[in-house]
Amino acid sequence: MDTDFDLFPLSVATGPAFCNRKTEIDRLKNCIENRRPILLASPRRYGKTSLALNTIQQTKIPYAQIDLFSAVDEQDIERCILKGIGKLISRMESVPKRALALASEIFDSSHIRAVLSKVGVSIEISKRKEKPAYHVLDMLERLERLAKKTDKKIILFFDEFQCIGEISPDHAMESVLRQVAQLTQSISFIFSGSNRHLLHELFDDRNRPFYKLCERITLERISQEAYAKHIQKVALKIWKTALSQTVLDTLFNYSECHPYYMNLLCSRLLLASRAPTSDLVEKNWFQYVTEERSSVASEIDLLSKNQRKLLTVLSRTNGTDAPLGQKFIQQANMSKATIDQSLTFLEKRDYLYKNEHGYMKVLDPLIKAVLSESLF
Structure with missing residues (x-):
């Protein structure tokens, strides 16, 4: 049946395609309005990006979406932030020449300049010896001044943020972002991530810059x-x-x-x-x-034999509330130590999750369906 709107999109859901999440929207709005940094966490394809963008659009505040999924080094992170700031300025001023003039007032210097491209304003940095983290700090401080000058609030939305933890070994980029997020009077920070293990290392390790920085919304499945x-x-x-x-x-x-x-x-x-x-x-x-x-x-072939076997047993049994209990050990025909080791790996890689009833289950229904029909 034809319809003039994608009511069940497989990417970002907007408008009438967006379902529920009313409690999460209210919490996220509150954090944006009060400039409290917030982390959106869930497995991939749970709707974090849809939630963030729908909420941001409701606030009508100019924003930059900075997707770090494809970043492989600190220079990539810097480029992602540059690209996002350029789009943000184009949202603050829709007329291209005015947007360029606005950006030039703040960003034109010996090593940072604003230029007008086919897609809007772009911010460029000349080659210098300083580390990318220094450039990012400089850019964000200038962005803060721009927001104050124009008397506007702005939002920086970092998607797939867990990638930063693997890229920046000395945590310099994390330290810069924390510094700005703590001191800003104009910028609201939203961080979104899908790897629970990496997010835990980033936000729950007391030796890391992001420790206790953010409020947190963990997305569950819609009822x-x-x-x-x-x-x-x-x-x-x-x-x-x-x-x-x-x-x-x-x-x-x-x-x-x-x-x-x-x-x-x-x-x-x-x-x-x-x-x-x-x-x-x-x-x-x-x-x-x-x-x-x-x-x-x-995908499953990349797992070890024991990891595949445990995933298959959990698929066929529809999960268990006692994966290390004697009954499940007998069902799996595996040793307790082997189950424990495989369980840890599969949880870290988001193959498994624990539901609201305490059951350890296979996270992806497709993987569960395929393995339920297969042999070990």
């Missing part, structure tokens, strides 16, 4: 109740009828309310000319599992 309300609204718009509870239950069963897989299933169901049945939901899910089986196999 069945919230999804049901969202999906039924779409169903009434598209098919003029609500979906049966059986269809909803089938959606919840296969997607496990994982935001990415829920959107994937629903986006495929929208192709139907009439309201889908539970059989159609099931057919679409198993078709997708078949399509992705080889990519899952390639």
Whole structure:
């Protein structure tokens, strides 16, 4: 069924495609308004970026989104921040020549200059001996002065922020960002990350600069109740009828309310000319599992034999609340020490998570579906 808006996107969800997260939006808004740095944490594809961008857009405050996912060294981090600041200034002043004039007042110096490119204002730094962390501090201090000069509040949104911990061994870049985040009167900082192990090292180690700097929102899966309300609204718009509870239950069963897989299933169901049945939901899910089986196999092949075996057992048993208990040890036919070692690795790599009931489960429903059908 055709629609003029992607109601179940597989990337960033905006407008009517954004589902729930009302409590998280309120908390995030409060931190932005009071310039309290905040960390958004969850596994990948849970909707952190969608939450941040939807909340930022509601505040109508100019912002820079700085994605560090592809950064491999401190020079890359510097370039990402430069690019973000350029886009931020273009949002502060939509007329290109005025934006350039605004940036030039603050950034034109012997080693930093603002230029006008096809995509808007760009900030460039000449080659110097100083480390990138020094340049970043200089840029952010100038950005603070620009915000004060124009009497504007601004937001810096750092996505995939855990990457910085692996790149900067002396923590210089972390120290610079902490310094600015603590002293700023105009900039709100949002940090977002998806690797729980790396985030723990960054934000919970008392010897690291970010220790106790941020408030924290840990995103869980959206509730069945919230999804049901969202999906039924779409169903009434598209098919003029609500979906049966059986269809909803089938959606919840296969997607496990994982935001990415829920959107994937629903986006495929929208192709139907009439309201889908539970059989159609099931057919679409198993078709997708078949399509992705080889990519899952390639990923799982990178694990050790014991790690694969433990992941497979947890997939087939739908998790356990006692992974080191005698019953599970017998089910897995593995030693307690081997389970403990494999469990630690799989948790660090976000293959496993502990749900609200204390059960250790496979995080990705697709991996679980593929392994449930396979042999060790």
